[in-house]
Amino acid sequence: MTGVTDPSYISRVADFVDARMKAAAGDSRVRSRDRIAILAAMSLASELMEAKERLDGSQGELNSQADGILARLESELS
Numbered sequence: 001m002t003g004v005t006d007p008s009y010i011s012r013v014a015d016f017v018d019a020r021m022k023a024a025a026g027d028s029r030v031r032s033r034d035r036i037a038i039l040a041a042m043s044l045a046s047e048l049m050e051a052k053e054r055l056d057g058s059q060g061e062l063n064s065q066a067d068g069i070l071a072r073l074e075s076e077l078s
Contacts, residue, residue, distance in 0.1 A: 020044060 004010065017040065024039040025031075 017044075 020040040020043060021036050024043060025036045028036070028039060030036055030039065
């Protein structure tokens with residue numbers, strides 16, 4: 001969170017993490033707060049990686065489509 005100084009943003013992030021920790025605690029028999037934090041972090045990291053992979057795939061598809069459109073434009077203009 002380098003550079004993030006907006007207190008309302010920090011509060012929303014903290015609330016989001018807290019909700020994830022409560023969900024992790026509810027879904028698990030683990031009661032150690034440290035372990036619950038790790039479970040929540042792993043869950044969030046997994047979701048982040050899945051979203052990044054989807055975004056990367058979408059970006060590749062968009063680049064491919066843009067290349068096709070550009071090729072057709074160049075062909076029509078020639």
